[in-house]
Amino acid sequence: MSGDQLPVSAIPTEVKLTTPESSVLTLRAAPNTHVTVRGLCKSFAGQVLYKDFNLDLPRSQIVSIFGPNGCGKSTLMNMIAGLVPLDSGEILFDGKGLKDTRIGYVFQNYRDALFPWISAWDNIAYPLRRQGMKAAEVKQRVDELVALFEIRFDLKRYPYELSGGQMQTVCIMRALAPRPEVMFLDEPFSALDFEMTLFIRAKLQEAHLATGVSMVIVSHDLEDAVFLADQILLLTRRPTRIAELVPFTMPRPRTPEAVSDPEFVRVKAHTLEVFRREMQA
Numbered sequence: 545m546s547g548d549q550l551p552v553s554a555i556p557t558e559v560k561l562t563t564p565e566s567s568v569l570t571l572r573a574a575p576n577t578h579v580t581v582r583g584l585c586k587s588f589a590g591q592v593l594y595k596d597f598n599l600d601l602p603r604s605q606i607v608s609i610f611g612p613n614g615c616g617k618s619t620l621m622n623m624i625a626g627l628v629p630l631d632s633g634e635i636l637f638d639g640k641g642l643k644d645t646r647i648g649y650v651f652q653n654y655r656d657a658l659f660p661w662i663s664a665w666d667n668i669a670y671p672l673r674r675q676g677m678k679a680a681e682v683k684q685r686v687d688e689l690v691a692l693f694e695i696r697f698d699l700k701r702y703p704y705e706l707s708g709g710q711m712q713t714v715c716i717m718r719a720l721a722p723r724p725e726v727m728f729l730d731e732p733f734s735a736l737d738f739e740m741t742l743f744i745r746a747k748l749q750e751a752h753l754a755t756g757v758s759m760v761i762v763s764h765d766l767e768d769a770v771f772l773a774d775q776i777l778l779l780t781r782r783p784t785r786i787a788e789l790v791p792f793t794m795p796r797p798r799t800p801e802a803v804s805d806p807e808f809v810r811v812k813a814h815t816l817e818v819f820r821r822e823m824q825a
């Protein structure tokens with residue numbers, strides 16, 4: 545399904561959009577849509593990356609973004625998260641702007657993402673204190689996350705005293721602490737060993753099941769992308785369009801053995817086939 549062939553279904557949210565040609569276009573969002581992207585345009589140094597790009601991101605689901613190198617996976621996610629400005633277009637969260645929406649973001653480079661001068665515990669508490677939450681409530685929320693993530697290491701340690709996987713776990717806990725409506729993760733496994741990848745994949749699923757947070761994940765690893773996803777958003781080469789939105793409905797929690805399940809193998813093979821086709825296009 546391409547971005548400009550969005551399903552027109554019941555209970556729509558209507559998004560009005562002024563195109564560069566000044567006509568007003570109304571595209572209906574699919575049911576259960578959380579985030580709508582309409583008429584998104586973005587170029588870098590005169591090179592078009594996105595032109596009139598439309599997308600609906602579903603509520604309480606995990607969407608993995610996958611596509612050829614340099615097609616704009618991170619830029620798309622970062623535009624939705626407000627980290628990269630759009631040239632034009634509109635992005636709404638339940639009809640609201642970003643400033644009225646609580647989001648969480650997990651960076652690829654966890655070493656630079658944590659504040660090195662405060663403990664891991666204080667890093668997790670940081671966004672809560674910034675909101676003005678009382679000390680007892682901050683402690684309660686951090687304790688909840690410690691239980692959810694079954695943390696066995698000492699959170700009083702400073703980031704430099706933690707392993708890479710422990711640091712990334714702290715980053716994810718910090719992003720989840722303020723109960724975001726949408727959470728963005730940029731290559732969360734790329735610097736982790738296999739054991740930590742399995743751990744963090746499992747914990748992300750548990751956090752998702754426990755909170756219902758909508759998640760968007762950029763991944764270079766097809767297995768990680770499929771394993772976590774309810775939908776795999778496959779992008780084309782630039783100028784970037786949606787090659788296909790591949791559903792993956794395997795029940796959760798998915799165990800590491802899920803990668804051998806015939807349905808997993810089928811969806812992964814199909815995703816690879818579309819990816820290869822786009823590489824050759």
Ligand SMILES: Nc1ncnc2c1ncn2[C@@H]1O[C@H](COP(=O)(O)OP(=O)(O)OP(=O)(O)O)[C@@H](O)[C@H]1O
Binds near residue numbers: 613
């Ligand atoms: N700040 C910037 N200035 C200029 N060009 C940029 C900037 N950010 C991204 N680009 C370019 O836009 C394109 C898309 O970049 P982006 O990092 O979003 O792609 P990606 O699909 O996430 O890449 P990769 O697969 O390599 O991680 C690339 O050609 C990149 O060089």
